[in-house]
Amino acid sequence: MTTPDKTVTSENIFKKIISHAKEYGFVFPSSEIYDGLQAVYDYGQYGVELKNNLKTLWWKSMTQLNDNVVGIDAAIFMNPLTWKASGHVDGFNDPMIDNKDSKKRYRADNLIEDKADEYEQAGDVKKAKDLRAKMNQLLGANDLKGVYNLIVEENIKCPLSGTANWTDVRQFNLMFSTKVGSVAEEADTIYLRPETAQGIFVNFLNVQKTGRMKIPFGIAQIGKAFRNEIVAKQFIFRMREFEQMEMQFFIRPGEEMKWYEQWKETRFRWHQAIGLPAEKLKYHKHEKLAHYANAAVDIEFEFPFGFKEIEGIHSRTDFDLTEHQKLSKKKMQYFDNDLNENGKPYGNYVPYVVETSVGADRLFLATxxxxxxxxTVGEGDQQKERIYLKLHPALAPIKAAIFPLVRKDGLAEKAQMIFNLLKYDFNVIYEDRDAIGKRYTRQDLIGTPFCIAVDYETMENDTVTIRYRDTMAQERVKIDELSQKIGNEVSFKRIFDKLS
Incomplete structure (x- = not known):
């Protein structure tokens, strides 16, 4: 018997997921009627509900479950000096390479990473590790010629042309710029933010003083960021416009490793609590650190295209606040009057920071x-393929669908009454078109955990049939018990309990 190629199978599954996302209202190509825009996507009616549920869950997990974390919403436009202080103006670059035959541009490090993934899939883990180590060494030394030579040595070819006819590797700045001002000639250049973290750092003292916050404390934010990715791939995994969910945790110098380890473990458990299996999650420790970090790790999820980052936890030291202090000439210090081990106040210092940064779009895709x-369900000649989205009920876009068995004899009016009863507490829908079996199937395809059928027995005793998505099991329930029954299953508390 021939064993199916795992890579081909995974690619097929991913294509099905992308098709499913469009067909059932989760994700659409942006401005599709004009042939779209590469690496930009719109969230459809069910996609936006799922994404909002993920964001709300993250927000509550940070700001509601932690009494020392608060939230802000900083502007996308910031004084351009912000990005000078953060290092983005001078150093926010990716190594790019063009294929002369296909005219396509690629990130050089991504090409090498893909080659390392090939070695891993072929079972040569050592070769993959050595290749990544050599790449990191060259990038760390900004040896672009060495990166080019490594691509040639590895015989890496363009996926489109199949040739290795490459240009030299050069750096490309990823920030989008625009102009602010009423007259073009006098307008100032500003940037669409490439990350949300700096909005937190420049507001550090505003939040600390107005909230009377004591270190350690965190500031959380959800917001859009923009990067001029030349090669965006894997659907919504890498986009030019994306959303981040970040929390910067301010701590005493010298305590960063303790908090780094704590947040690393806390965030890993959070992903499991929302339903991502432990066997599909792993840590990836950074060997090559960013200029601001003294420790960094990614939480990776096993997508159909391999293990990739969904969240980063970084010990950012005091780099950001110190650089803003230097350039702005404003003190970014905290006075800590708690006593140290010698019985003296800690005094003034620039806090260290541990960051947790989740890509909302990547988390959506992982989910x-x-x-x-x-x-496959059924037996014998009755076997058939079934497709459904096994979403955690708390995350599902629609919590319940209400169906009258038929539209006559008062059943439709009764179903509407139940819909009106539930709609103030849950996102529910009413549907009466097509056979009830087809209605069940439609709800399975968007991940609705409960379907409520109103039939003739309902008219006699005020009970309905509730069908469970995962098992397709059905049970009879009183109408006045529906709210509590659904509420227990879709509550965020079921997730929060796993974090205790």
Missing amino acids: LCNAYTEE
């Missing part, structure tokens, strides 16, 4: 990939 389920 969607994990939920996409194909299974």
Whole structure:
């Protein structure tokens, strides 16, 4: 028997997930009627609900479950000196290379990473590790000629042309710029923010003083960021416009490793609590650190295209606040009057920072990939393929769908009454078109955990049939028990309990 190629199977699954996302209202190519725009996507009616649920859950997990974390919403436009202080103006670059035959541009490090992934899939883990180590060494030394030579030595070819006819490697700044001012000639250049973290850092003292916050404390934010990615791939995994969920945790110098380890473990458990299996999650420790960090690790999820980052935890030292202090000439210090081990106040210092940064779009994609389920149901001649989204009920876009068995004899009016009863507490829908079996199937495809059928027995005793998405099991329930029953299953508390 021939063993199916795992890579081909995974690629097929991913194509199905992308098709499913469009067909059932989760993600659309942006401005598709004009042939779209590469690496830009719109969230459809069910996609926006799922994404909002993920964001709300993250926000509550940070600001509601931690009494020392608060939130802000900083502007996308910032004084351009912000990006000078952060290092983005001078150093926010990716190594780019063009293929002369296909005219396509690639990130050189991505090409090498893909080659390392090939070695891993072929079972040569050592070769993959050595290749990554050599790449990191060259990038760390900004040896672009060496990176080019490594691509040639590895015989890495363009996926489109199949040739290795490459240009030299050069650096490309990823920030989008625009102009602010009423007259073009006098307008100032500003940038669309490439990350949300700096909005937190420049507001550090505003939040600390107005909130009377004591270190350690955190500031959380959800917001859009923009990067001029030349090669965006893997659907919404890498986009030019994306959303980040970040928390910067301010601490005493010298305590960063303790908090780094604590947040690293806390965030890993959070991803499991929302339904991502432990076997599909792993840590990836950074060997090559960013200029601001003294420790960094990624939490990676196993997508159909391999293990990739969904969240980063970084010990950012005091780099950001110190650089803003230097350039702005404003003190970014905290006076800590708690006593140290010698019985003296800690005094003034620039706090250190531990960052947790989740890509909202990547988390959405991980959740969607994990939920996409194909299974065979029935026996013998009655066997058929079933597809559904096995989403955690708390995350599902629609919590329940209400169906009258038929539209006559008062059943439709009764179903509407139940819909009106539930709609103030849950996102529910009413549907009465097509056979009820087709209605069940439609709800399975968007991940609705409960379907409520109103039939003739309902008219006699005020009970309905509730069908469970995952098992397709059905049970009879009183109408006045529906709210509590659904509420227990879709509550965020079921997730929070796993974090205790």
